[in-house]
Amino acid sequence: MDSGPIPYVPLNPSGFKMAMGLRPLEEKDWFQVDDRWAEQVGKKRELLEIAPEVVVATRPQGDAASAEVLGLLLENLNTFHPEIDRTIDEREHPLVAASRLVQEDLCVLVKSDTWRLEAASVCCPSRWFLPSKIGRTMDEIHGPVPGYEQQLASPTNALFDRLNGEKSYWRLNWTLIDNPELHQSKSIRKAPSGHLSDWFFRVERQTLRFIPDSRGILFTIRNYVAPASELAREYENFTDDLLRSIESAPSAMREYKGWAGVVEKIRAELD
Numbered sequence: 001m002d003s004g005p006i007p008y009v010p011l012n013p014s015g016f017k018m019a020m021g022l023r024p025l026e027e028k029d030w031f032q033v034d035d036r037w038a039e040q041v042g043k044k045r046e047l048l049e050i051a052p053e054v055v056v057a058t059r060p061q062g063d064a065a066s067a068e069v070l071g072l073l074l075e076n077l078n079t080f081h082p083e084i085d086r087t088i089d090e091r092e093h094p095l096v097a098a099s100r101l102v103q104e105d106l107c108v109l110v111k112s113d114t115w116r117l118e119a120a121s122v123c124c125p126s127r128w129f130l131p132s133k134i135g136r137t138m139d140e141i142h143g144p145v146p147g148y149e150q151q152l153a154s155p156t157n158a159l160f161d162r163l164n165g166e167k168s169y170w171r172l173n174w175t176l177i178d179n180p181e182l183h184q185s186k187s188i189r190k191a192p193s194g195h196l197s198d199w200f201f202r203v204e205r206q207t208l209r210f211i212p213d214s215r216g217i218l219f220t221i222r223n224y225v226a227p228a229s230e231l232a233r234e235y236e237n238f239t240d241d242l243l244r245s246i247e248s249a250p251s252a253m254r255e256y257k258g259w260a261g262v263v264e265k266i267r268a269e270l271d
């Protein structure tokens with residue numbers, strides 16, 4: 001991780017690209033613990049307490065893989081982040097017990113007819129509602145994402161079938177948003193209000209790892225948010241790359257991400 005306001009600014013200088021963009025993941029990088037651990041884990045625990053029906057969704061089909069995930073996560077923390085208190089409540093669903101220990105959100109997929117989301121603890125959704133996704137296939141989950149079916153559905157399903165204990169992966173997503181809260185469970189698609197100086201750049205770091213004994217997959221999601229104005233000060237090309245990325249995104253994607261009118265606003269502000 002570098003020392004900027006957030007560790008990743010994944011803007012492609014040549015414009016928007018719809019791609020899996022997978023990179024190999026090492027075991028030591030599965031979970032990222034930083035100086036916001038106490039604050040963010042505290043917020044997750046509060047949400048798990050007050051809104052479990054929004055941030056947790058499980059089906060019995062995900063139980064075995066969830067228990068295995070908890071074991072693997074505890075082992076990983078023991079090796080790479082021994083400073084974390086690893087006390088767990090045995091009566092709790094194992095995925096929730098696991099989720100209390102890390103800043104990442106956790107999703108378990110298991111293959112039946114196809115890969116389905118069978119257990120999840122998601123406290124920091126970026127404008128989607130977990131209960132509507134549980135038990136769903138990858139294609140159904142991504143139903144609202146323009147271009148997913150045409151460009152990403154087959155390679156993603158093929159990757160899931162190919163995943164094994166040897167290789168794990170990570171990837172990044174980003175968006176521009178007018179609210180810095182990590183928990184946003186309403187699927188708002190409207191353009192951000194205000195101006196660039198009021199907006200935030202939100203990056204999702206996601207990992208995919210095979211869970212060998214139960215033959216499931218763990219998908220983790222970690223969010224990083226910084227004021228767009230801070231990134232514009234920090235990185236010379238930030239505003240140019242941002243404008244190019246938004247402008248070159250297909251219009252359906254701009255609508256979906258809530259970027260309609262954003263380029264015009266930024267350009268007017270720069271003038």
Ligand code: HEM
Pocket residue numbers: 019020107109117127128129133141142144145148152156159173174175187219
């Ligand atoms: C290689 C694997 C994956 C790829 C390439 C992928 C790709 C994408 C893309 C392009 C988007 C649009 C949002 C954006 O770009 O900011 C998206 C949204 C989303 N993805 Fe994935 N994704 C993957 C895995 C997963 C998995 C395993 C889950 C399981 C929970 C998931 C859940 C979602 C959800 C819930 C959304 C928001 C959908 C909505 O707006 O209702 N993704 N994904």
